[in-house]
Amino acid sequence: MRTWAFSTRNFKEISRDPLTAVFGVLLPVLLLLMIHALTSAVGAVNPAFAIVNFAPGMAVFSLTFVMLFSSMVVSGDRASAFLSRLFASPMGAGEYILGYSLPVLAIGLIQAAVCLVAAAAFGLNLTNLLPALISLIPSVLLFAGMGLLLGTALTDRQTGGVFPILINAATLLSGTWFDLKLIGGGFEAVGYALPFAHAVDASRLALMGNFAQALPHMGWVTLYAAALYALAVWLFRKKMRA
Amino acid sequence: MNAIEISGLTKAYNGRTAVDHLNLAIGEGRLFSLLGPNGAGKTTIIRMLCCLTAPTSGDALLCGESILKNPAGVRALINVSPQETAVAQKLSVRENLELIAEIYGMRRREARETAEAMMRDFSLADRARERPAKLSGGLQRRLSIAMALISSPRVLFLDEPTLGLDVRARKDLWKHVEALKGKMTIILTTHYLEEAEALSDRIGILNRGRLSALGTAEEIVKASGRENFEEAFLSLTDEGAEA
Numbered sequence: 001m002r003t004w005a006f007s008t009r010n011f012k013e014i015s016r017d018p019l020t021a022v023f024g025v026l027l028p029v030l031l032l033l034m035i036h037a038l039t040s041a042v043g044a045v046n047p048a049f050a051i052v053n054f055a056p057g058m059a060v061f062s063l064t065f066v067m068l069f070s071s072m073v074v075s076g077d078r079a080s081a082f083l084s085r086l087f088a089s090p091m092g093a094g095e096y097i098l099g100y101s102l103p104v105l106a107i108g109l110i111q112a113a114v115c116l117v118a119a120a121a122f123g124l125n126l127t128n129l130l131p132a133l134i135s136l137i138p139s140v141l142l143f144a145g146m147g148l149l150l151g152t153a154l155t156d157r158q159t160g161g162v163f164p165i166l167i168n169a170a171t172l173l174s175g176t177w178f179d180l181k182l183i184g185g186g187f188e189a190v191g192y193a194l195p196f197a198h199a200v201d202a203s204r205l206a207l208m209g210n211f212a213q214a215l216p217h218m219g220w221v222t223l224y225a226a227a228l229y230a231l232a233v234w235l236f237r238k239k240m241r242a
Numbered sequence: 243m244n245a246i247e248i249s250g251l252t253k254a255y256n257g258r259t260a261v262d263h264l265n266l267a268i269g270e271g272r273l274f275s276l277l278g279p280n281g282a283g284k285t286t287i288i289r290m291l292c293c294l295t296a297p298t299s300g301d302a303l304l305c306g307e308s309i310l311k312n313p314a315g316v317r318a319l320i321n322v323s324p325q326e327t328a329v330a331q332k333l334s335v336r337e338n339l340e341l342i343a344e345i346y347g348m349r350r351r352e353a354r355e356t357a358e359a360m361m362r363d364f365s366l367a368d369r370a371r372e373r374p375a376k377l378s379g380g381l382q383r384r385l386s387i388a389m390a391l392i393s394s395p396r397v398l399f400l401d402e403p404t405l406g407l408d409v410r411a412r413k414d415l416w417k418h419v420e421a422l423k424g425k426m427t428i429i430l431t432t433h434y435l436e437e438a439e440a441l442s443d444r445i446g447i448l449n450r451g452r453l454s455a456l457g458t459a460e461e462i463v464k465a466s467g468r469e470n471f472e473e474a475f476l477s478l479t480d481e482g483a484e485a
Contacts, residue, residue: 001347005341013330013331081324081326081328082330084328086345088292088294088322089342089346
């Protein structure tokens with residue numbers, strides 16, 4: 001009951017911020033439109049821009065904003081006396097973590113679904129939409145965990161400064177804009193050691209109907225998400241006690 | 243019966259003692275004010291009693307529950323209106339009240355009905371759908387106190403509830419606080435001496451983490467040998483206390 005009430009409050013806090021719609025939904029769709037216009041005008045010069053490759057990349061790109069929303073709610077609550085009020089209530093650490101995570105999971109999946117459905121207008125086959133969304137669940141949790149960790153560790157101003165660096169790094173290393181194999185070497189190795197390229201590959205494979213092949217990629221992302229959550233929960237509990 | 247029994251409560255930060263071996267008992271249903279200059283330890287005491295900060299040593303019992311041994315039990319009995327206006331900025335007045343009601347265990351319907359009653363009691367009903375940013379400072383503070391009251395706490399902490407409010411808003415808030423007297427135990431911290439004098443059953447004056455006076459306003463004035471409460475306060479705090 002408490003978790004549900006707190007989740008609902010956080011969902012409202014995030015969804016009532018106009019930035020959620022602008023960055024989480026409109027920007028990825030706008031980028032889909034721009035790349036479609038580009039490839040229509042000059043031809044498919046980059047295989048990564050084919051809609052079947054680019055749309056899953058944009059879905060993951062939209063999820064990076066989940067990190068921002070999650071961290072802004074947590075750091076905003078920390079900055080105000082509101083969290084002090086809640087810390088004096090009977091809510092436990094687990095209820096805070098779930099309360100911050102559940103709405104972000106819902107918003108992330110809505111964003112990804114809107115992005116993929118919008119891509120249908122540019123020729124994406126949506127037969128495997130549901131498996132593709134399922135394949136994105138570990139990715140949503142990955143970015144939610146990153147947001148929770150950032151929001152707990154940093155102030156809201158610091159989060160605003162760190163976020164553009166993280167989003168650019170995550171997108172460049174995800175293979176959304178170009179195939180990592182084109183550069184190869186250390187760049188590709190780093191890209192596949194990190195979870196972002198796996199997140200995009202998992203959704204591409206699931207969208208093409210190869211869900212079994214997506215599972216190892218989902219597992220890789222899940223490992224990172226679990227590690228980030230463990231760190232975030234540890235830090236949050238520490239801050240609660242302090 | 244005492245609602246609060248504090249024994250040897252101490253808090254030290256990096257070698258500085260913010261609260262120094264505080265011993266205090268506060269009767270059930272009483273309104274007790276903690277007065278003191280900035281940094282005297284008022285907010286630190288409130289934070290320890292609300293289980294927000296762990297004491298360095300000592301303990302306190304709130305309605306028989308120890309802040310050290312059973313903080314969850316203590317949290318279920320208390321509520322707090324923090325120094326800043328602690329409200330969720332993107333929720334409406336009604337949603338803020340319902341949120342706190344549900345966090346303290348009320349079901350959806352009960353939370354809605356209780357929120358309605360609180361809005362009536364605190365004259366917020368006509369602003370139910372508005373967000374806190376649209377409310378004046380006084381109304382925001384009123385909402386913050388209503389949120390602290392919605393769980394019907396046995397012990398209510400009001401940390402500087404009228405700080406920064408104009409005279410009219412402050413007096414208006416006093417009426418709401420006065421109406422609560424006898425219904426629950428209230429711990430009020432304030433910088434306004436007249437506020438403590440007007441509202442409190444008993445007053446504790448803190449200076450550098452220690453209780454330098456305890457009693458009714460009249461008792462404190464009499465014991466200090468000064469003419470009025472302000473002079474008594476000044477003589478008991480900072481330079482006055484050192485002399």
